[in-house]
Amino acid sequence: MTTPCLIALPLVDLLRGPDGPRDRQLLMGEGVTVQSIADEWAEVTAIRDGYSGFVPDSALTEGTVTHRVSARATHLYPAPDFKTRERFSLSHGARLQVLSQQGRFAETPQGYVPHAHLSSLDVLDTDPVTVAETLLGTPYLWGGNSSFGIDCSGLVQAGCLACGIACPGDSGPQERSLGAPLSESAPLQRGDLLFWRGHVAWVSDPATLLHANAHHMAVAYEPIADAIARITAQRGGPVTSRKRLKGLS
Template structure:
């Protein structure tokens, strides 16, 4: 596999314009198509979903990742020894090129990572909600895409992509692209999605949501009936769609 443009930093903000507001984030090793570079800014589209934006040119390198971080987070060490000071921290979903493996660590160009925190890129998770549950307690961050800060659509995308389900980056396009509509009287089940204008949540079970939200300022569980009433009362309106991912019974 030939080297392609990828993210060099642990997390890179994908901005609406050079020096503009953050729309989303990209993680180390994620691929991009570079459209142009000017004045230290790169105009790119993200390989994972086609999201368009601008990031610092210094956040780019080239590489051919082979593995992803499948744990909530991990550390990179200068040596295969967890007692050495770590070089940096990486979120779930970051991608790395494994050069060699030892008994407990994998060597990468950036340093050594615990083998227990890695999965091959081609590996596929079975349950997107289980992936999203890795983010429990993560602080809410508008436009966030990591276990250091995430928003509602970032949490949904993390679960979907780990399960090889194509997923846009924002909740509006997610409502149109993901799953099939459920009748109002259909019982909800784990893995369903509830949408509001500007918000999305996983169904963890028939009575509970899992979502990144500004009410808790974190990824949290919340009773479905309470969340629906709360969101409506705060002025954000009713549920706009109930969806079931394809392949679910």
């Protein structure tokens, strides 16, 4: 029997095993189902994408969420006053329960967040690339899922989830499940995806990619032709597929 819970910490690594390597990350307020708890470790499955792993059982709580952080990042304060010392920072995509509005701040069970940095969960973005551009310059982090560090598949997932598009956590499953294939001759457009073995990138415009990559060690723009030549030269292989998400035109 599984138990639904929420992530209680601003950011927690989803580990392959207790004290094991990081596979992905989970943000505050994200939902998980708990399979088991033993020796202070919980085996969980992320509701957003079915990714399973281990987190400290202290990272779990119960509750309700109503809003998500739609800004790149925000701060949570002990009072509705930006001059007070913040309690912690929250990444884009973190989820909170808004109890009331206090001037420019939203009151949550954890404290106060600028209301301008939040969106209701029932209000979706319409352009996943615009969402991904919010994270431009974010440091590259293998397995990262936050504005403090993110990888290529994390950047794609962030854009998709903000637009209500179901999206796996890794580039391989993303290539298999996202969008419809494009022929080599089809012109690329904003919102298309290019896949390599172990890598994925958004098409920002017909000549430019936006991707989290270890070459720039950041979320960065790169000319498509340059990226293809560079990845080929680094033995990353050719583009394995070009995909177009449904409903984007």
